[in-house]
Amino acid sequence: MDExxxxxxxxxxxxxxxxxxxxxxxxxxxxEYRKWVSYCLLLFLILAPFVKIRGNQFLMFxxxxxxxxxxxxxxxPQDFHLFVISMIAGVIFIALFTVAFGRVFCGWMCPQTIFLxxxxxxxxxxxxxxxxxxxxxxxxxxxxxxxxxxxxKWILFFIISFLIANVFLAYIIxxxxxxxxxxxxxxxxxxxxxxxxxxxxxxxxxxxxxxxxVCIIACPYGxxxxxxxxxxxxxxxxxxxxxxxxxxxxxxxxxxxxxxxGNGDCIDCFQCVNVCPTGIDIRNxxxxxxxxxxxxxxxxxxxxxxxxxxxxxxxxxxxNNIEKKEKFKFNSRLKGYTAVLVILIGLxxxxxxxxxxxETTILRLPGQLYERKNGNIISNVxxxxxxxxxxxxxxxxxxxxxxxxxxxxxxxHKNFEVPAQGLSEGTLFIEINNAELTGDKDxxxxxxxxxxxxxxxxxxxxxxxxxxx
Numbered sequence: 266m267d268e269x270x271x272x273x274x275x276x277x278x279x280x281x282x283x284x285x286x287x288x289x290x291x292x293x294x295x296x297e298y299r300k301w302v303s304y305c306l307l308l309f310l311i312l313a314p315f316v317k318i319r320g321n322q323f324l325m326f327x328x329x330x331x332x333x334x335x336x337x338x339x340x341x342p343q344d345f346h347l348f349v350i351s352m353i354a355g356v357i358f359i360a361l362f363t364v365a366f367g368r369v370f371c372g373w374m375c376p377q378t379i380f381l382x383x384x385x386x387x388x389x390x391x392x393x394x395x396x397x398x399x400x401x402x403x404x405x406x407x408x409x410x411x412x413x414x415x416x417x418k419w420i421l422f423f424i425i426s427f428l429i430a431n432v433f434l435a436y437i438i439x440x441x442x443x444x445x446x447x448x449x450x451x452x453x454x455x456x457x458x459x460x461x462x463x464x465x466x467x468x469x470x471x472x473x474x475x476x477x478x479v480c481i482i483a484c485p486y487g488x489x490x491x492x493x494x495x496x497x498x499x500x501x502x503x504x505x506x507x508x509x510x511x512x513x514x515x516x517x518x519x520x521x522x523x524x525x526x527g528n529g530d531c532i533d534c535f536q537c538v539n540v541c542p543t544g545i546d547i548r549n550x551x552x553x554x555x556x557x558x559x560x561x562x563x564x565x566x567x568x569x570x571x572x573x574x575x576x577x578x579x580x581x582x583x584x585n586n587i588e589k590k591e592k593f594k595f596n597s598r599l600k601g602y603t604a605v606l607v608i609l610i611g612l613x614x615x616x617x618x619x620x621x622x623x624e625t626t627i628l629r630l631p632g633q634l635y636e637r638k639n640g641n642i643i644s645n646v647x648x649x650x651x652x653x654x655x656x657x658x659x660x661x662x663x664x665x666x667x668x669x670x671x672x673x674x675x676x677x678h679k680n681f682e683v684p685a686q687g688l689s690e691g692t693l694f695i696e697i698n699n700a701e702l703t704g705d706k707d708x709x710x711x712x713x714x715x716x717x718x719x720x721x722x723x724x725x726x727x728x729x730x731x732x733x734x
Contacts, residue, residue: 274481274554276544285403286477286544288386289396289536293563302373303383310376314435320656320685326436332686338617339654339686343624347616354609361602363493365593366581367500371486372558377471377479382542382558384425385472392418396539422473423465430464477543480556487553494551496584497596501557503537503548503579504587505529517572530574537561537579547579623659623683624652625713625723630692635728641699643729650690651713653683661716664693668710669727671697695727705731 278284316323318337325334333340333348340348359370371378392414393399405411434457435443451458471479481487494500508514510529517532531548538546540561543554547561565579585591627649636644653659663680664673675681676692683689695709706726713721 276478276481276554284544286542287396287399287403288542288544288560289540289564290390291540291558291560291563293567295559295563299373299559300383303379306374306376306379307383310379311432314432314440322439322441324436325439327439328437341624341652341654343652344620344654347613347620350609350613350616354606354613357602357606357609360489360493361599361606363490364495364498364602365599366557367494367498368486368490368555368557371480371484371556372501375480375556377484378556378558380429381472381476385422386542388421388425389418392421419473423469426468426472427461427465429468430461433464433468434461477554481543481554491553495598496588497591497594497598499581499583499586499593500551501547501555501559501562501579502582502584502587503531503550504577504582505548505550506587508548508578530569530578532568532572534568536564536568540564551584621721622653622655623713623721624654625711625721626650627693627711627723627725629726629728635730637730638696642696643699643702643727644694644696645727647693647695647725648690649693650688651683652688653685656685658685659683659715659720662689663714665712665714666695666697666709667712667722669697669701669707671695671701673711697727697729699729702727702729705729 276284276286313324314322321337321339322334323337325332327333331342335348335351362369389399393402402411402414431443438457446454446457475483508529508531510523510527512527513529514531514533515523515526515528517534523530537548538544540563541547542558542560543556545552545554547555559581562579562581566576569576569578583591583593586593627647630646630648633646636646638644649664651662660682661680662683664675666673672695674694674696676694681689681691697707706728708724709727710722710724712719713723
C-alpha cells in the first residue's frame with residue numbers, strides 16, 4: 266500500500282497550502298442517528314447553564330472566582346481535590362471508550378463536531394448547495410448571486426456565533442449574572458460586552474474558517490487515539506479483504522462478474538472520500554484525521570445497494586475482525602481501564618457524601634505568641650474563615666470549645682451570619698486555664714453552631730508555655 270498519504274495531513278495540498286474541504290451532504294441510517302444525538306446534546310449544552318438544582322447552576326466553570334458546579338454540586342477552591350478526581354474520571358471514561366470504540370466521542374458527542382456538522386454546515390448546504398455547487402460558487406466571480414449568498418451565510422454565522430458566545434459566557438460567569446447584564450444593558454457592562462465580542466470572533470473564526478483543522482491540528486485527541494487504539498478496537502474501518510480482492514478495486518460495469526475476475530467489491534467511486542468532513546480516504550486505513558462520524562459508512566452502503574453488492578464494505582469493525590474474523594471481546598486492557606474508572610467513581614461518590622456544606626478554617630494569627638492573663642489564663646488570637654457552600658444563609662453563628670473548658674470571644678462581640686454561597690471571616694480569642702492544658706501545643710476541637718444546632722466541628726492548635734517537669 267502507498268503510505269505517502271501519511272506524510273502530511275489531509276487538508277494540506279502538495280504546495281503546502283490549505284486544501285479546502287467541501288464534503289458532500291451526508292445521508293443514511295447513521296446520519297439520522299447522529300442528528301437525534303446531536304439535537305439532544307445541543308439542547309443540553311444550551312440549557313445546562315440555565316437549569317438549577319437546589320439553587321445551584323447545573324454546570325458552571327467560573328474560573329475567575331474559582332467556583333465550579335458539576336451536575337448541581339458546587340465545588341469551591343477547598344474542594345479542588347474533588348474537581349480533579351472528577352476530571353480524571355472523565356478522562357479515563359473517554360480513554361476507555363477510545364480503546365473499545367475508537368474516536369467515537371469526536372464524531373458523535375464533541376461540541377466542535379456537533380456545531381460544525383449539524384448547525385453551520387447545514388446552513389451552508391441550505392444557502393450554497395451541496396458539494397458540487399459549493400465548489401462552483403467558490404470559483405465563480407463576485408457577482409450579485411455570490412455576494413448575496415456569502416453575505417447571508419456570513420451574517421447567519423455571526424449571529425449563531427454570538428448566541429454560542431452568550432451561552433459560553435453563562436457557563437463562566439453564571440446565567441444569573443449574564444441575564445442581569447442583558448436586562449441592565451450593554452452600556453452598563455462594556456468590559457463584559459468586549460469579552461462577549463471576542464468570544465464571538467473566536468467562534469466565528471473556528472466555524473467559518475478553521476473548521477476541521479481544529480480536530481486535525483489543535484485537538485490532541487487525534488494523536489492520543491493513536492496511542493490508545495489497538496487491533497481489537499472497534500473503529501470505522503474499510504474491509505480491504507473484501508474491497509480489494511486479489512486484483513484490487515475496479516470501476517463498476519453492469520453484468521460483469523467481478524469475483525471471477527478477482528476484483529474486490531470496491532468500485533472506486535470516491536464517494537466515501539467526497540462525503541468525509543476531514544477530506545481523507547478511509548480506504549487507506551486508520552488515520553488521525555478520522556473522527557468516526559460514519560458518513561463514509563452511510564455513503565458506501567448507498568452505493569453498494571445501487572450496484573447490488575452486500576452492504577458493510579465500510580463498517581464498524583476492528584482490524585482483527587477484518588483480518589481474522591475475530592469478534593469483539595472485553596479483554597484485560599478494557600477490564601483494567603474499567604477497574605480504574607470504578608475505583609475513581611467510588612472514591613468520588615464517597616468524598617461527596619463526606620463533604621460538608623460548611624467549611625471552617627481557624628488558624629493562629631501569624632507572628633503572635635500566647636498572652637498570660639490573670640488567674641493563670643492563657644490567651645491565643647486566631648483568624649477564622651467560614652465557607653457556606655449552600656444556597657441558604659446561615660444565621661446566628663457562634664463558636665464553642667468542645668475538647669477543653671475555656672472561652673471563645675469574637676472581636677465583634679456578637680454572633681454573625683454566613684451568606685449563601687459566601688464567605689465570612691474575622692478574628693477571635695480563645696482563653697483556657699493553663700491547668701487544663703497538657704502541653705505547649707494542645708489540639709483544640711471547636712464546634713460551629715447556628716443558634717443551638719451544631720453544624721460543623723473543626724480543630725486548631727493552642728500555644729501555651731512549655732512546662733518543665
